[in-house]
Amino acid sequence: MAAPSPPVSRPVLLAGLGAAQILGWGSTFYLPSVLGPRMGESLGLAQDVIFAGVTVMYLVGAVAAPRVGRRVDTRGAREMMVAGSVVAAASLSLLAAAQGLAGYAAAWVGLGLMLPMVLGPTGFAAIAQAVPAPAARRAMTLLTLLTGLTSTIAWPVTASLEAGLGWRGTLAAFAAAHLCLALPLYRLVLPPRAPAPERPAATPRADGGVTPLRFVLLVLALGLPNAVTSGLQLVLIALLGGLGHAPAAAIALAALHGPAQVTARIIDLALGPRTSATATGLFAVSLLPLSILPLAAGGEAVWAGLFTVAFGVANGLMTVVRAALPLELAGASGYGTLTGRLALPGHLMVAAAPPLFAAVLGRAGPAGVASLTVLLGLVALAAMVALARSRRGEARALSAAGRSSRASTRSGRG
Known part of the structure; x- marks a missing residue:
């Protein structure tokens, strides 16, 4: 051999x-x-x-x-x-x-x-x-x-x-x-074969090691921000134009989105070992609806620029969270199964978002797009909070089980 x-x-x-x-x-x-x-x-x-x-x-x-x-x-x-x-x-x-x-x-x-x-x-x-x-x-x-450079190269x-x-x-x-x-x-x-499972198992679990409730929370917490990003990016220049910015100014303001994404990923690169993907996800999903707030202050360039930067930071961090959070939950041996299941509703959301945001902008203007972004962002935030709470509860239960096991061992020795 x-x-x-x-x-x-x-x-x-x-x-x-x-x-x-x-x-x-x-x-x-x-x-x-x-x-x-x-x-x-x-x-x-x-x-x-x-x-x-x-x-x-x-x-x-x-x-x-x-x-x-x-x-x-x-x-x-x-x-x-x-x-x-x-x-x-x-x-x-x-x-x-x-x-x-x-x-x-x-x-x-x-x-x-x-x-x-x-x-x-x-x-x-x-x-x-x-x-x-x-x-x-x-x-x-x-x-x-690296892949953030795709449009710049392609x-x-x-x-x-x-x-x-x-x-x-x-x-x-x-x-x-x-x-x-x-x-x-x-x-x-790439290595020629998949790694051995972290725990004995003949094949990866069909559910990716995630309960049905947690899967739904993941779909909402990861899929909705991705859909918002896809839809909002499509209409971003038109939205800024609807706020009164000339085409050249709207393009310049929209262009701030890319550097903000990259900056957010660099920051995550530095802080990643100190934070969990769940904690990063909570911050990023919280920032998504909050990024709309500067627009409420008016359509001036400084507020529009702050909105674009905040939106870019949220999007940049969520890209990392969509990759890292399933790894925390399923491990390397169940990663493909879980992300494959998440891709089904996730891709459907992404496919539906651009026409939805374009239709809302056409009928309700920038205020309608802002309202839709806040609504979907709040739903995603609620799902991420519920997911974080379930993980903390799971960690407490495991800790209590470990203490009980150690106490039983000491009792048996006595």
Whole structure:
């Protein structure tokens, strides 16, 4: 039997995984932003249909995610991510060859199957399986810092490729990159098998080790902020414009969101070992509805800027919490199962949020969007508080059981 290959260093793991994840998001989620107009002209499709491809991707990914998550726990993230790279290459090739709506839709269905195999929770599951638990959260935060550069890298690269190759050639180049770059990187930097479970068990539990009530709380506490972020980011420039800011000023104010996200993740990187994911989640979810308060003071640039920064900080921290909190609850051996289950309602929320926020902005204006954000944020906060209380109660019960066991042992010796 051949000896197992030695694990790669953590910097190599994060660099390789980060590069492959940037390619994955940049060649799928961010595609319509650059290639949308040319694809629409060539295929005779309206832009709302072009952008609906991303919605199709999330809906299909939501259905596939639970099964993929269980597979990640039993066979390891590397096997799934290698297979997902092949699916991505095939789907992008199909998109490059599309001649109308049928081919375009079929390609996004394929990309939807790829989504849970490669991106999001599976990337974090790969870290959970490769990095010991005490350091896994820090590694996850570092990965979010790397993938936070996706739009900065993907948009200009995509535009440059389109200028030289056309939109079909650009998609073919991305398909080749998944086979020649992402696939080898996943094979190189990830461990070949899933880690042994923390406790004896034949297979990962179907519930990811989380009770039904706790699962519902997780869906609300993690899924609603993600949906708010998706919806609010879509209408952020229009919302600021509705507050009286000129287009250039609205774009400049909205651009504060990105640096605020990165800053929040850097702070978490420094404080992460001292705080639990639950505590960070409580702060981040509390900040989400509070970020709206500056708008109540008026539409001036200083208040609008403070709102954008606070919203960015909340979003940046929640990205880390969505990765780290399931690890605290389920451990590395149940991480894929739990995050796969959470992805089903989570992706549905994300798919529904952009049209919901756009409709509210159109009918009720900035005040309506602010009210919706506060409402959903308060529901998420209530769920996070309930989740934190249940964990504290569980910790007290375990502590009491431990004291009782030690007392019984001393009594038996006496």
